[in-house]
Each structure stands twice: as structure tokens, then as C-alpha cells.
Amino acid sequence: MTEAMLQIRDLAKSFGGVEAMRGVSLDFPAGSLTAIIGPNGAGKTTFFNLISGAIRPDAGSVKLDGEELVGLSSLQVVRRGMTRAFQVASIFPDMTMEQSLVAAVTAHRGELFSMLRRAPLPEAQARAGEIMDLLGLTPRAKALSRNLSHGEQKLLDIGLALALDPKVLLLDEPTAGMGAEERWRMIEKVHALWEGTDLTVIFIEHDMDIVFQIAQSIDVLSYGQVLAKGTPEEIKRNQDVIDAYLGQDHHHVATEGA
Numbered sequence: 001m002t003e004a005m006l007q008i009r010d011l012a013k014s015f016g017g018v019e020a021m022r023g024v025s026l027d028f029p030a031g032s033l034t035a036i037i038g039p040n041g042a043g044k045t046t047f048f049n050l051i052s053g054a055i056r057p058d059a060g061s062v063k064l065d066g067e068e069l070v071g072l073s074s075l076q077v078v079r080r081g082m083t084r085a086f087q088v089a090s091i092f093p094d095m096t097m098e099q100s101l102v103a104a105v106t107a108h109r110g111e112l113f114s115m116l117r118r119a120p121l122p123e124a125q126a127r128a129g130e131i132m133d134l135l136g137l138t139p140r141a142k143a144l145s146r147n148l149s150h151g152e153q154k155l156l157d158i159g160l161a162l163a164l165d166p167k168v169l170l171l172d173e174p175t176a177g178m179g180a181e182e183r184w185r186m187i188e189k190v191h192a193l194w195e196g197t198d199l200t201v202i203f204i205e206h207d208m209d210i211v212f213q214i215a216q217s218i219d220v221l222s223y224g225q226v227l228a229k230g231t232p233e234e235i236k237r238n239q240d241v242i243d244a245y246l247g248q249d250h251h252h253v254a255t256e257g258a
């Protein structure tokens with residue numbers, strides 16, 4: 001059997017007396033699109049912090065393409081091929097979208113460019129162009145960051161993550177803070193990006209309609225443990241998940257003809 005692109009084993013982390021992650025083991029096959037869901041405080045953000053090297057686990061293993069990541073810094077994790085989209089698009093308000101992406105590609109590939117003794121700009125511009133195409137941002141290439149809509153800024157954040165040439169892309173609530181219509185536009189772009197590349201995409205999302213619509217598989221966390229994992233159909237019918245999460249009033253449950 002081939003190993004998953006990302007293989008997590010027995011991941012654990014406590015903050016003082018709080019066991020935020022209690023032995024989580026999950027596999028993410030190459031090219032998969034997975035949603036991480038769960039009630040508030042379930043450990044979703046902690047999970048991303050642990051696997052991306054932002055914080056160090058007390059125990060466990062995180063293997064990317066067979067290589068152990070635990071103990072590496074965030075930067076080293078990025079270099080190995082796992083990148084998280086952060087809210088950084090607004091840091092350089094007077095740069096255009098294209099300039100921001102060219103700068104990110106150049107920063108990431110700089111070493112390689114100097115080794116090849118080639119001018120970085122045409123290459124970086126070509127890559128920035130590809131990324132804008134993937135995200136449907138090309139018409140906004142010359143727009144200044146400060147003039148981008150919230151949704152466009154979020155897409156640029158994803159673009160900046162793509163500039164780091166990841167194998168695995170982590171998205172922390174890509175639709176947060178958006179209205180219903182903008183959410184769907186956003187998630188359709190994420191879906192198109194996933195379809196158009198061989199990326200392994202893992203996203204945290206609270207909107208269950210979105211999760212059930214686009215995720216290929218779903219991992220449910222609760223109290224720092226894996227409560228369930230499966231296809232959207234399996235998760236919708238899982239009684240533990242319904243009891244722990246989907247039954248809660250404040251979550252949007254896809255009732256699907258019910």
C-alpha cells in the first residue's frame with residue numbers, strides 16, 4: 001500500500017491542564033481534499049499549529065511524503081512542502097497583486113535562481129501569472145492590495161502560499177467573515193484550484209453546507225480526538241457526529257431533503 005502524502009500518528013499536545021490534542025492519527029492521501037470540522041475548542045487550530053511547525057507536539061509523528069516534520073521550524077516545514085495560507089495580503093497595501101506574488105515567488109525561489117545565474121524576474125512573473133490564473137485573479141493583477149475586496153485578499157493569501165510551491169496546502173477557514181454569496185464564490189475557487197493541480201488540500205471550515213458540498217473526505221475532531229472520519233455521506237449519517245456537532249443549533253446542517 002502506498003503511504004499517504006501526509007501521515008499523522010498519535011499527535012498529542014497539552015497546554016497546562018488542557019489536553020488540546022489527545023493522540024490524533026490521520027492520513028491524507030496525495031491529491032485529496034479534506035475538511036477538518038468539529039465544535040469550538042475541538043482542537044482544529046491546534047492541529048494546524050502542530051503539523052505546520054508553529055508549535056511543537058508533546059508526542060507523535062507528522063510525516064510529509066515519508067519525511068518526519070516534528071522538530072522542524074515553520075520555515076523548514078514550508079521548505080519540505082507544506083504551506084499554510086495566512087492573512088498577509090494586506091501587509092503591503094501599495095503593492096499590486098502581481099507584484100506581491102512576484103515578490104513571494106522570488107523570495108522562495110531566490111536561491112535556485114542565483115544558482116542558475118538567471119534573471120529571476122521573467123520566471124517569477126510567469127509563475128505569478130500561473131497562480132493568478134489558477135485562482136481566477138488575472139483580471140485584478142494590477143489592483144493594489146489595499147483596493148482588493150475581502151474575498152480577493154483571501155485569494156491572494158492563498159496565492160502567496162502557492163508561491164511557496166507546496167505539496168500540501170492548509171487553509172484555515174477560507175470563507176470566514178464572508179457573506180453567503182461570497183462564500184460560495186470563494187469555495188468554488190478553492191475547489192477549482194484543487195481540481196486543476198495535484199495539491200493535497202486540507203481546510204478547516206465551520207459552514208457545513210460548504211463542507212458537505214465540496215469535501216472529498218471529512219475528519220471530525222472533538223475534545224482533541226478524532227471522533228469520526230469518512231465521506232460526506234458517511235459523516236452526515238454518523239450518530240456520534242450528529243450528537244457531538246451537527247445537532248447543535250448554531251451550526252448550519254445540510255438537511256438534504258429531510
Ligand SMILES: Nc1ncnc2c1ncn2[C@@H]1O[C@H](COP(=O)(O)OP(=O)(O)OP(=O)(O)O)[C@@H](O)[C@H]1O
Binds near residue numbers: 018019020038044045
Ligand atoms: N496557546 C494555548 N494556550 C492554552 N490553551 C490553548 C492554546 N491553544 C489552544 N488552547 C486550548 O486548546 C483547546 C483547542 O483549541 P483550538 O483553538 O485548537 O480549537 P478549535 O477547534 O480550533 O476551536 P474554534 O473552532 O473555536 O477555532 C481549547 O480548549 C483551547 O482553549
